Amino acid sequence: MGDAPTLELSGERFRAVYHLSGTREEAYARARDICLEQTVEYPEDLITSEYIKERVVGRVRDLERVARGRYRALIEFPVEVAAGELTQLVNVLFGNISLKPGIRLVGFALPASMLRIYPGPRFGRDGLRELLSVCGRPLLATALKPMGLSVAELSRLAHQLALGGIDLIKDDHGLADQPFCPFQERVLRCGEAVREANRATGLRSIYLPNVTAPANEMKRRVEIAREAGAGGLLMAPGIIGLDAMRRIAADDSVGLPLLSHPAFQGSFTIHEDHGLSHGTLYGMLNRLAGADGAIFPNHGGRFSFSPGQCRDLVNGTEIDMPGIRPIFPVPAGGMSLERVPELLEFYGRDAILLIGGDLHRHGSDLVESCREFRKLVEL
Amino acid sequence: MGDAPTLELSGERFRAVYHLSGTREEAYARARDICLEQTVEYPEDLITSEYIKERVVGRVRDLERVARGRYRALIEFPVEVAAGELTQLVNVLFGNISLKPGIRLVGFALPASMLRIYPGPRFGRDGLRELLSVCGRPLLATALKPMGLSVAELSRLAHQLALGGIDLIKDDHGLADQPFCPFQERVLRCGEAVREANRATGLRSIYLPNVTAPANEMKRRVEIAREAGAGGLLMAPGIIGLDAMRRIAADDSVGLPLLSHPAFQGSFTIHEDHGLSHGTLYGMLNRLAGADGAIFPNHGGRFSFSPGQCRDLVNGTEIDMPGIRPIFPVPAGGMSLERVPELLEFYGRDAILLIGGDLHRHGSDLVESCREFRKLVEL
Numbered sequence: 086m087g088d089a090p091t092l093e094l095s096g097e098r099f100r101a102v103y104h105l106s107g108t109r110e111e112a113y114a115r116a117r118d119i120c121l122e123q124t125v126e127y128p129e130d131l132i133t134s135e136y137i138k139e140r141v142v143g144r145v146r147d148l149e150r151v152a153r154g155r156y157r158a159l160i161e162f163p164v165e166v167a168a169g170e171l172t173q174l175v176n177v178l179f180g181n182i183s184l185k186p187g188i189r190l191v192g193f194a195l196p197a198s199m200l201r202i203y204p205g206p207r208f209g210r211d212g213l214r215e216l217l218s219v220c221g222r223p224l225l226a227t228a229l230k231p232m233g234l235s236v237a238e239l240s241r242l243a244h245q246l247a248l249g250g251i252d253l254i255k256d257d258h259g260l261a262d263q264p265f266c267p268f269q270e271r272v273l274r275c276g277e278a279v280r281e282a283n284r285a286t287g288l289r290s291i292y293l294p295n296v297t298a299p300a301n302e303m304k305r306r307v308e309i310a311r312e313a314g315a316g317g318l319l320m321a322p323g324i325i326g327l328d329a330m331r332r333i334a335a336d337d338s339v340g341l342p343l344l345s346h347p348a349f350q351g352s353f354t355i356h357e358d359h360g361l362s363h364g365t366l367y368g369m370l371n372r373l374a375g376a377d378g379a380i381f382p383n384h385g386g387r388f389s390f391s392p393g394q395c396r397d398l399v400n401g402t403e404i405d406m407p408g409i410r411p412i413f414p415v416p417a418g419g420m421s422l423e424r425v426p427e428l429l430e431f432y433g434r435d436a437i438l439l440i441g442g443d444l445h446r447h448g449s450d451l452v453e454s455c456r457e458f459r460k461l462v463e464l
Numbered sequence: 465m466g467d468a469p470t471l472e473l474s475g476e477r478f479r480a481v482y483h484l485s486g487t488r489e490e491a492y493a494r495a496r497d498i499c500l501e502q503t504v505e506y507p508e509d510l511i512t513s514e515y516i517k518e519r520v521v522g523r524v525r526d527l528e529r530v531a532r533g534r535y536r537a538l539i540e541f542p543v544e545v546a547a548g549e550l551t552q553l554v555n556v557l558f559g560n561i562s563l564k565p566g567i568r569l570v571g572f573a574l575p576a577s578m579l580r581i582y583p584g585p586r587f588g589r590d591g592l593r594e595l596l597s598v599c600g601r602p603l604l605a606t607a608l609k610p611m612g613l614s615v616a617e618l619s620r621l622a623h624q625l626a627l628g629g630i631d632l633i634k635d636d637h638g639l640a641d642q643p644f645c646p647f648q649e650r651v652l653r654c655g656e657a658v659r660e661a662n663r664a665t666g667l668r669s670i671y672l673p674n675v676t677a678p679a680n681e682m683k684r685r686v687e688i689a690r691e692a693g694a695g696g697l698l699m700a701p702g703i704i705g706l707d708a709m710r711r712i713a714a715d716d717s718v719g720l721p722l723l724s725h726p727a728f729q730g731s732f733t734i735h736e737d738h739g740l741s742h743g744t745l746y747g748m749l750n751r752l753a754g755a756d757g758a759i760f761p762n763h764g765g766r767f768s769f770s771p772g773q774c775r776d777l778v779n780g781t782e783i784d785m786p787g788i789r790p791i792f793p794v795p796a797g798g799m800s801l802e803r804v805p806e807l808l809e810f811y812g813r814d815a816i817l818l819i820g821g822d823l824h825r826h827g828s829d830l831v832e833s834c835r836e837f838r839k840l841v842e843l
Contacts, residue, residue, distance in 0.1 A: 094644065122766070125610035126636055128821045132610060141612035166611065168640035170678050172703050176638060176727050180703065183730030184767045184797075231504035231511060232545065233520035257505055259555060261547040265473070299549050300679075300711040321559065324551050326705030332679040348555050351562030352731045352739045360731045387501070388563045418563075442507045 094140045098161040100194045101178055105156045106187030106358050109148070112156035115188060116145045119158070122185075123177050124166055141166065155358075157191070169202050171328045171374060179361060183353075191362040193369065200408050204335050206377045208342045209410025210435060213377050216342065217252050217289050222462045223432065225250070226344075226415060226439040227455075229275065230257035236266050240274035242451070246444075247282030247290040249455020253378075253437060254279060255319045256295035258346040268294070268306060272313045280314065291316020293344055296333075297324055307339055317342040317377075323350035327374040334375020344415065345376035355389065363394040368401015372412050378437050382418030383428070392431070399432065413437045422447060422454070425461040438462065473519045477540040479573045480557055484535045485566035485737050488527070491535035494567060495524045498537070501560050503545055520545065534737075536570070548581050550707045550753060558740060562732075570741040572748065579787050583714050585756045587721045588789025589814060592756050595721065596631050596668050601841045602811065604629070605723075605794060605818040606834075608654065609636035615645050619653035621830070625823075626661030626669040628834020632757075632816060633658060634698045635674035637725040647673070647685060651692045659693065670695020672723055675712075676703055686718055696721040696756075702729035706753040713754020723794065724755035734768065742773040747780015751791050757816050761797030762807070771810070778811065792816045801826060801833070804840040817841065 103119065105112040120143030121129055132138050140163060147159035167174040182188050206212075214220055227246055229239045239260075246254045254275075262268040272294045279292040296306040297320045310318060318341050322330045333339055347367060353360040354367070361370075363381070371379045379402060382388030384395050395416065403411040416432060417439035428438050440458060447454040482498065484491040499522030500508055511517050519542060526538035546553040561567050585591075593599055606625055608618045618639075625633045633654075641647040651673045658671040675685040676699045689697060697720050701709045712718055726746060732739040733746070740749075742760070750758045758781060761767030763774050774795065782790040795811060796818035807817050819837060826833040 118766075124638065125612060126607075126638060126820070127610035128825070131821055131824050134612065137610060137612035141610070165643050166638070168642045170640055170681075172676055172678055172700075173638070173640040175703055176640075176676070176700065180637070180700065180727030181730075183702070183728050184726060184734070184761050184769075185730070186734055186768050228505075231506035231516060231520070233504060233513065233516035258559070259503065259505060259545070259552070261549055261552040261555075263547045264544050297551055297555070299551055300705065300708040302549075321555065323562070324554055324559065324705065324707075326679065326703065326708060328703075329679040329705060329708070347563060348559030349562050351560075351564070355563070355565055355738055356735050359734055382563055387497075389565050390563075441505070442510055445510050446507070 094163050094165050097164040097196055097198060099164055099167065099196060099199055101160050101162065101190060102192040103158045103160065104151065104189040104191050105158055106154060108154070109150070109156060112158065113145070113148055116148060116158035116160060119160055119182055119188065120144060122181050124162065126181065164196065164199055167199065171203070171331050175327060175370070187358055189358060189360055189362060190365050192365055197407060200406060203331070203373050203409060204375070205372060205409035206375055206412050207334055207340065208377045209412055212410065213342050213413065217291065219252055221434065223429065223434050224252045224413065224437040225458055225462065226253035226255060226437045227251050227444055228255050228257045228439070228441045229260065230441060232257060232259050233265060236271045236274050239266060239271060240278040243275040243292060244278035244282050245451045246455055247279040247288070248286060249452040250286065250288055250290070250459045251455050252290055253293060253317065253344070254290060255293040255344060258295055258297065258319060258321055258348055260295050261298065269309050272310050272315060276313045276315050279316070293317035293319045295319045297321045300329070303329060307333055311339060311341065315341065317344065319344045319346055321346040321348040322371060322374060323348055327370055330376065331374040342377040343375055344378045344380055345371045346380050347382070363390065363398040364401030364404070367398050369404065369406070372402060372406070372409060376412055378413035378415045380415040380417050380439060383416035383420055386419030388418045415439050417441065422458055422461065425458065429462065473542050473544050476543040476575055476577060478543055478546065478575060478578055480539050480541065480569060481571040482537045482539065483530065483568040483570050484537055485533060487533070488529070488535060491537065492524070492527055495527060495537035495539060498539055498561055498567065499523060502556050503541065505560065543575065543578055546578065550582070550710050554706060554749070566737055568737060568739055568741060569744050571744060576786060579785060582710070582752050582788060583754070584751060584788035585754055585791050586713055586719065587756045588791055591789065592721050592792065596670065598631060600813065602808065602813050603631045603792065603816040604837055604841065605632040605634060605816045606630050606823055607634050607636045607818070607820045608639065609820060611636060611638050612644060615650045615653050618645060618650060619657040622654040622671060623657035623661050624830045625834055626658040627665060628831040629665065629667055629669070629838045630834050631669055632672060632696065632723070633669060634672040634723060637674055637676065637698060637700055637727055639674050640677065648688050651689050651694060655692045655694050658695070672696035672698045674698045676700045679708070682708060686712055690718060690720065694720065696723065698723045698725055700725040700727040701750060701753060702727055706749055709755060710753040721756040722754055723757045723759055724750045725759050726761070742769065742777040743780030743783070746777050748783065748785070751781060751785070751788060755791055757792035757794045759794040759796050759818060762795035762799055765798030767797045794818050796820065801837055801840065804837065808841065
């Protein structure tokens with residue numbers, strides 16, 4: 086120790102913004118602690134190298150009060166610390182400090198040199214609109230459910246949903262490779278059912294199988310899906326890791342739009358004084374990791390997000406990140422046809438509206454319920 | 465819908481135990497909601513198939529009061545719902561409900577038919593003791609840090625730490641593949657430094673590089689580590705996904721002991737009324753996913769775990785799971801030589817005690833500090 090590393094650091098930095106609980110003094114101490122904990126993870130008084138102290142440890146650039154007992158800290162980290170890898174970026178932004186209370190990551194900004202590493206979403210909002218040939222209205226989505234249906238039943242549903250004009254028909258995220266609806270058979274038959282409906286309607290509905298799977302199985306599932314003509318893929322980055330999604334998004338041999346599902350991500354956002362903000366996690370990180378649309382539970386459904394948190398999430402899907410396309414927010418989680426006008430008002434046209442179970446509530450004619458859904462957004 | 469799936473379900477079930485907030489009525493409603501949310505994700509009144517209602521949806525088997533406004537619910541899920549995959553098991557245990565407040569998973573029990581799918585830790589407590597030839601005392605661990613040191617400096621440290629008799633010398637978890645200490649060079653030189661020290665001491669210290677890395681890079685890093693003669697591997701399942709760790713643990717061509725690091729997992733355990741219990745996440749799930757030791761921040765260090773939570777964690781590392789070996793708890797996070805007697809009393813001999821920065825605080829002779837650490841546990 087003491088000697089400088091052989092390689093000079095560029096001096097370029099990326100920024101992270103945290104909300105910190107406590108008095109100003111406590112918040113400042115927390116901010117300083119983050120600078121050490123997320124880099125050298127070493128007692129400051131034991132660092133004998135001035136080079137490391139000045140060039141490797143994070144820096145508090147700003148601290149301002151945002152509410153009683155709550156401060157906003159802007160911290161800068163050296164670009165090289167994040168190692169050009171999403172896994173290490175996530176680690177620097179919130180790895181060890183996930184174990185400490187009173188810290189919430191509410192934003193980050195990467196310089197062009199870092200953003201270049203991430204191709205981000207392959208389609209994004211414009212690309213997905215073009216692929217599905219939908220402009221001027223929100224896109225419509227639904228899920229194949231309930232779990233327990235056979236492949237024959239699920240594919241019959243998929244056919245009706247596509248006949249009714251739903252743009253994106255995804256697997257329920259709990260459909261994996263269960264014996265009662267095996268992945269390969271499901272993907273083949275549901276994909277074919279949607280294409281058959283498209284031939285009848287002239288529309289371009291797509292089927293998105295759930296490829297959330299064991300690490301050694303993901304690639305095979307994605308290949309099966311592609312070969313079966315799936316129009317997109319669904320996955321839960323909270324379960325497989327954000328970088329597993331990035332890997333698929335970056336793979337030119339796949340080339341399909343991706344929807345991210347928030348399963349197992351909720352603990353990061355559920356307490357306002359801890360974790361990651363909705364915009365940072367569901368919006369920015371999913372987007373950096375290549376999702377073209379981020380599914381989340383809308384306010385007023387069966388989950389816990391507030392209108393403000395949903396706004397923040399939308400902001401994360403479109404906030405300026407040079408070279409990284411804006412993506413669709415996909416409000417879901419107990420939505421209903423009755424709420425479509427309100428959804429339209431809240432989200433505008435740049436959203437994918439996902440209604441699951443409720444589509445099955447409106448009379449016995451599922452195709453007709455889908456057409457009604459569509460009419461509601463074409464107004 | 466209405467027709468039964470072609471394949472009959474076995475009727476075998478696995479169990480999950482949740483703590484739920486609220487009155488008894490509210491807790492029961494939450495428990496019922498979990499049964500639906502984690503399986504069919506569909507309004508109960510719309511399920512027309514009795515088969516699905518009875519055989520696919522979870523079942524509340526017990527609800528008892530554990531404290532004021534807090535109930536313990538035992539829920540059973542059909543084995544087939546978890547699809548024989550760790551990813552889907554995690555999804556059933558806590559996927560969507562991570563988005564709902566007032567629910568904490570505090571335990572689970574899998575039948576033999578499910579446990580058989582998971583080889584679990586390759587070494588476990590006994591295997592690691594045998595590998596390192598250590599019996600009758602806790603194992604000793606430390607981390608190579610601070611970030612910013614060159615490979616030459618880190619390998620010099622590794623040499624001294626091994627000379628001093630530390631059993632497990634791991635990369636700091638923030639060391640990835642940074643330009644100032646590239647992975648391949650680091651692994652080669654630190655591994656060689658530890659082996660050289662072993663030749664001098666006759667001990668069996670091992671070096672565990674951090675292989676937390678992008679999804680398309682993990683396999684290569686693990687291979688580099690193995691070829692360079694690394695004695696074990698460190699990884700953060702919160703970042704790469706639990707199943708990515710399981711994949712490496714199950715790979716016979718790797719065959720090395722694994723330490724799990726809790727980075728980016730803290731949000732699951734930080735609020736007592738939500739998430740996963742310490743025993744369930746750091747203990748049981750890490751163990752099922754193949755970690756031989758689970759690093760966590762000990763109480764009274766720079767983090768937030770309480771003594772009770774640490775006890776619960778230890779319980780998860782050794783609770784009866786037929787066929788899955790008990791693993792080592794690895795208390796860390798700001799520990800010091802002064803606290804070793806207390807650590808010994810709290811954890812007994814079946815632990816790996818990890819002291820990082822503090823080893824560097826005791827005089828300029830690092831080798832001597834390590835020997836002192838060792839003497840403290842050999843008493």
